Amino acid sequence: MDDLKGKYLGQIADAADEASLEAIRLAAVGKKGEVALKMRELGKMTPEERQVAGPQLNALKDEINSALAARKASLADAALEERLRTEWLDVTLPSRPARQGTLHPISQVTEEVTAIFAEMGFAVAEGPRIDTDWYNFDALNIPSHHPARAEMDTFYMHRKDGDNRPPHVLRTHTSPVQIRTMEEMGAPLRIICPGGVYRADYDQTHTPMFHQVEGLALDRDISMANLKWVLEEFFSAYFEIDGIKTRFRASHFPFTEPSAEVDIQCSWVDGQLRIGEGDGWMEVLGSGMVHPKVIAAGGIDPEVYQGFAFGMGIDRIAMLKYGIPDLRAFFDSDLRWLRHYGFSALDTPTLHGGLSR
Numbered sequence: 001m002d003d004l005k006g007k008y009l010g011q012i013a014d015a016a017d018e019a020s021l022e023a024i025r026l027a028a029v030g031k032k033g034e035v036a037l038k039m040r041e042l043g044k045m046t047p048e049e050r051q052v053a054g055p056q057l058n059a060l061k062d063e064i065n066s067a068l069a070a071r072k073a074s075l076a077d078a079a080l081e082e083r084l085r086t087e088w089l090d091v092t093l094p095s096r097p098a099r100q101g102t103l104h105p106i107s108q109v110t111e112e113v114t115a116i117f118a119e120m121g122f123a124v125a126e127g128p129r130i131d132t133d134w135y136n137f138d139a140l141n142i143p144s145h146h147p148a149r150a151e152m153d154t155f156y157m158h159r160k161d162g163d164n165r166p167p168h169v170l171r172t173h174t175s176p177v178q179i180r181t182m183e184e185m186g187a188p189l190r191i192i193c194p195g196g197v198y199r200a201d202y203d204q205t206h207t208p209m210f211h212q213v214e215g216l217a218l219d220r221d222i223s224m225a226n227l228k229w230v231l232e233e234f235f236s237a238y239f240e241i242d243g244i245k246t247r248f249r250a251s252h253f254p255f256t257e258p259s260a261e262v263d264i265q266c267s268w269v270d271g272q273l274r275i276g277e278g279d280g281w282m283e284v285l286g287s288g289m290v291h292p293k294v295i296a297a298g299g300i301d302p303e304v305y306q307g308f309a310f311g312m313g314i315d316r317i318a319m320l321k322y323g324i325p326d327l328r329a330f331f332d333s334d335l336r337w338l339r340h341y342g343f344s345a346l347d348t349p350t351l352h353g354g355l356s357r
């Protein structure tokens with residue numbers, strides 16, 4: 001019995017894991033284990049012998065069982081220790097800021113422009129980027145022979161062979177949205193139409209896709225004076241400089257009469273552009289009183305309603321305000337550029353909260 005005890009207690013102490021402990025348990029105190037076999041031999045003993053051997057066997061069994069339980073507990077402790085050692089995490093480390101996306105300057109400036117005009121009662125209207133030549137040209141008093149069509153470097157959509165209808169175009173300006181909105185809403189009307197436009201042109205200040213914002217105000221008594229006030233309010237708010245002066249130069253657009261190109265006051269100091277000061281001028285948009293034919297094309301009576309319109313490059317005023325030198329970089333999707341010129345997505349531009357920060 002002492003041999004049995006020595007053998008099993010030694011094995012239990014050496015057991016490396018629960019599986020080998022279980023094997024030892026079966027061999028020692030399982031139903032067919034060595035202790036059970038010895039128990040069976042009790043029957044062949046004399047009563048005197050049995051009285052000695054019985055309790056000794058039971059004591060042996062108890063001792064092996066408690067050694068098994070103790071070893072099992074210490075193996076479990078060791079396993080836990082090992083897990084705690086390897087699955088370690090320093091919860092006191094400072095958090096790493098996640099890479100954040102930014103708002104593209106075009107989106108930012110569109111929001112800024114929208115916030116300013118909204119304050120003056122202008123709603124936002126939208127139209128399709130693929131449009132008919134009627135909306136893009138004819139309705140805006142640009143008939144097919146008109147030189148302005150050639151000047152616009154228009155992208156024409158392909159039609160199937162044998163289909164002789166005039167092709168659709170990628171809109172060359174946001175002016176067609178004037179017509180669509182007049183048709184839809186009638187007059188009086190006060191809208192801006194921001195969005196992408198397309199022309200076949202590519203250099204430092206031209207890309208085949210760029211952005212404009214159109215403005216249109218129609219009522220019974222709207223004049224050029226209203227146009228000038230609205231634009232001066234806009235530029236002062238947009239550039240965040242009080243009292244920016246504008247200069248109206250006589251010009252020509254088929255869809256306005258009279259027409260004017262508008263410059264804002266600026267100066268160049270050491271090659272640096274400063275808006276709103278000095279005696280230089282920078283052209284920023286085209287405008288005028290909406291041509292009666294255009295008002296009629298929009299389904300509104302030009303004998304009753306009149307108004308002003310303007311069209312301005314969003315990318316261009318973004319470059320001016322944020323000092324971005326090359327238009328092409330806007331559309332290169334270069335992450336370094338986007339992080340440098342991008343805006344926090346959470347700072348929505350408002351006139352009361354601040355346009356840009």
Ligand code: DAH
Pocket residue numbers: 172173174175214215253255256285286287288309310311312
């Ligand atoms: N559509 C013109 C362009 O793309 C810009 C423009 C000029 C729009 C005068 C107007 C306007 O509404 O009155 O060059």
